[in-house]
Amino acid sequence: MAPFLRMQGITKRFPGVVANRDVDLEVDRGEIRGLLGENGAGKSTLVKILYGLFHPDEGTIEIDGKPVRIRSPRHAVDLGIGMVHQHFMLVPTMTVAENVALGLRENHSPFSRLPAVARRVRELSQRYGLDVDPDDLVEDLSVGLQQRVEILKLLYRGAELLVLDEPTAVLTPQEWHELAQTLRDLADHGKAVIFISHKLDEQLEASDWCTVLRDGAVVGTVHTDDVDKADLARMMVGRDVVLRVARESLPPGEPVIEVSSLRLESKDGRTVLDDVSFEIREREILGVAGIDGNGQRELVEVIAGVHQPSSGTIRVCGRDEPRLTPQRFHRHGGAIIPEDRHRTGVALDLTITDNLMLKDFRRLPFARRGITAVSPIREHCEHLVAEFDVRTPGTSVIMRQLSGGNQQRSVVARELCGEPTLLIAAQPTRGLDVGAMEFVYDRLLDHRKRGGATLLVSTELDEILSLSDRIAVIVGGRFVRILDPDDADDETLGLLMGGAEIAPG
Amino acid sequence: MGPFDSAWLAASVIAATPLIFAATGELFSERAGVLNVGIEGMVLMGAFWGFWGDWYFGDIWAGIACGLVAGMVLASIMAVLSIQARADQIVVGVGLNILALGVTTFSFREIFGSREEIVLSRMDPIEIPLLSDLPGIGEALFDNTPITYLAFLVVPLAAFVLYRTKWGLSIRAVGEVPAAADTAGVSVAAKRWQAILVTGALAGVAGASLSVVRLGLFQENMSAGRGFLALAAVIFGRWRPLGVLGACLVFGAADALQLRLQAEEYIPSEVWFVAWAGVLALTMWVVWRRWRGGSTSGSRRTSLPHSDSSSPPGRSRSGSPSPTSRFPRNCGSHSRSW
Secondary structure (H helix, E strand, C coil): CCEEEEEEEEEEEEEEEEEEEEEEEEECCCCEEEECCCCCCHHHHHHHHHHCCCCCCCCEECCCCEEEECHHHHHHCCCCCCEEEECCCCCCCCCCHHHHHHCCCCCCCCCCCCHHHHHHHHHHHHHHHCCCCCCCCCHCCCHHHHHHHHHHHHCCCCCEEEEECCCCCCCCCHHHHHHHHHHHHHHHHCCCCEEEEECHHHHHHHHHHEEEEEECCEEEEEEEECCCHHHHHHHCCCCCCCCCCCCCCCCCCCEEEEEEEEEEEECCEEEEEEEEEHHHHHHHHEECCCCCCCCCCHHHHCCCCCCCEEEEEEEECCEEEECCCHHHHHHEEEEEECCCCCHHHHCCCEEHHHHHHCCCCCCCCCCEEEEEEEHHHHHHHHHHHCCCCCCCCCCCCCCCCCCCCHHHHHHHHHHHHHCCCEEECCCCCCCCCCCHHHHHHHHHHHHHHHHCCEEECCCCCHHHHCCCEEEEEEEECEEEEEEEEHHHCHHHHHHHCCCCCCCCC | CCCCCCHHHHHHHHHHHHHHHHHHHHHHHHCCCCCCCHHHHHHHHHHHHHHHHHHHCHHHHHHEEEEEEEEHHHHHHHHHHCCCCCCCCCHHHHHHHHHHHHHHHHHHHHHCCCCCCCCCCCCCCCEEHHHHHHCCCHHHEECCHHHHHHHHHHHHHHHHHHHEEEHHHHHHHHHHHHHHHHHHCCHHHHHHHHHHHHHHHHHHHHHHHHHHHCCCCCCCCCCHEEEEEEEEHHHHCCCCCCHHHHHHHHHHHHHHHHHHHCCCCCCHHHHHHHHHHHHHHHHCCCCCCCCCCCCCCCCCCCCCCCCCCCCCHHHHCCCCCCHHHHHHCCHHHCCCCC
16 A cells, blocks of 8 residues: 655755755654754754645656645645644634634535534544644743644644644643654554654654655665664764763863852742852853753843843952842853744844844954945954854844754854853754764863853753753752753753752762 | 703713614624724715715615715725735724725715705614603614614624624634634635625714704814714724613713703803713723733724735745744734733
8 A cells, every 4th residue: 555645866956055955755654754954954844745835847746656746735634644844833712622623615504603613622532642622822831832732723624634834842741652652542543643843863763664864865774773862963964973071171260150149030029030140260060950941041131131130249250249130140251052043042023243243343354434345344254154053044043944953053152252261152063963063062172172261051951961061950940050061961950950858869 | 851861861862873873884894803993084074975865865764875885985995905906904093094085075065065964864763662652762772764773783794794694704813813713714805895784884874864864964174073982982882882882872861961961041151061071081091901911802903915926935934834924913013902
């Protein structure tokens, strides 16, 4: 019997780039197929072709053995192809049932007939163990549940093949395991699933088979029982990837920042930072580990001068700094890779050049008497793009058009080009593939080697453990422990982050 | 007898009638994500062409039909410019208001300028048996023109359409999260077109009710800000049909009160007018603050994007969400944090 989906020889060209090159993909019912590749490897283009958003320049698509030409997303849905987008396509102010009913064409009645839709949703939800109440408002649901609503929408429309585009970026580990279980249940019920992710662990855990793409072409398809992380990483990047970074030991120098008894109250009177004290010296990385929302963001904002602490002192390079502002932070040689790339890292609608110049456009040689100097800026930006390997057609491209990894490279380029004395790196690899992660790690270590101090805030324990010279664990706005990385492992940190009391030793 | 008698109530209902039509119409546009500032112009078009139709065909209902069509004609210009040409909604709306003022003033002078002032017979009120005998409110509420009754029927009808039909569901989704509607196979452009046309039709009726039903004559710029008041009513009414009805009644009552107090001779009428405007401004300020305070319901400002790049530059683009960017919720310069 023919597989449910067969794509053969798919090629898609965009001006200046081949996004897909002679790609073959077969997915059968009851199978979870992983699609792995770096940002820009052509995964998204391939599924957009499958979903009718792009049309291939060459190649054929067969559904259940019949050749088809997928004209539009609507046509794709009619063919039984459903897509869960990375950013949910839900209306938060509507109920689950209303969201499912939106755009339905199952009968010619002008009325929305929500009770009937709700009944069917409840039925489907039970059959696939999704546990979704059709009468709940979507905005009240957790991210994991919202994702199930997306899956329900597809099942309701009779999807036989479900495509999940980077579904895990927004999930907690708990929700991820539930999703993996849901996917397995769907496959057991005879659905075909395509699971796109650049996270190796997830591919190994969830997928049966994994197809790896690089530079638009298929590198290979492997059974996930036969490979390990290093194999997949090698296929994906095309060379050996050092997943653990080699951090040489360097003698720490003078203290760059000393913080003592820092306390911050939020506007509604809650204590969000409590008695935080630490110092970071030259050539030192202080890692702050913790579960999201335990005061990391506030800590970063206080150090960067965005918020004034309620009490406590900050000393920069040995001098008291009673009133830190972002300007003063910058003047002291501070730099920050912010947590939320899209909100505070880059201006999505400005060009690469504008983004790279955001910090330095006022000073010589880039501006003279308030007039910007075009050619020094252009040279500087072209130099940065080359040095930091930002993959872009040119420096006048709008930031929004770059992939997440390349946006982050731009942020890193902007922040590190001035050779800062203190770098704050907040979740610096969130949403990045291994190639880009490796890049960020290398840059952080370069900065350390040059003599810079680093405050690294991350929820990824691997990252903290392999980069930090000392590790602080933050729980509820307090540093519960500062330990040496040699005394720490995943388990100790996990327990401390969860609030467990462990005697030092 | 003070100003708060049943005559005031009756005047309030009459003053509220055009507001209800216009605001209910505006409600559809705003729920579909179009801030239709051009509604003032649509009301004015309805007023003039309604008057013209009444005079030309000699029938009030024909006049109202003409007003409706005139409103829709202006609305389709709004739709072409804001949806097809992706122009800024506010700029287009303001432009249409100026256009409508010019067109109606010019046409009025061309057609009626050489004649004596024409006053047409107004629509006769219909007394509803029994209910109109109710003491106090009976005469005020149940001895009105059919168009007023119609206004009060339009509101529940709008609620039904918005909340119980597929079309209403699509309209609401298009206004809230266009990308979600788009991926669900709902054409954002088509729904917005339809919503704007509904707005134009109801705004046209609102204008006609002003000229042919209430006064029987036309004056230049006779809409006199009622379209803007309808805009305010939609926001004040929290984008819900019943809320909008309530807002229109409050505005109508304030208008009626202001007119009646002007008749009191010991205080200059301008004082009352300023007081009325002051009260309006104050309510708007309160509403604005609540609005900014991060509510969860109702559709707000949405506009079509400036660019619709369907052929992205290959690899550099593949990290971005797929069709999301085709209809962003807010365009950059107007985005607020909801």
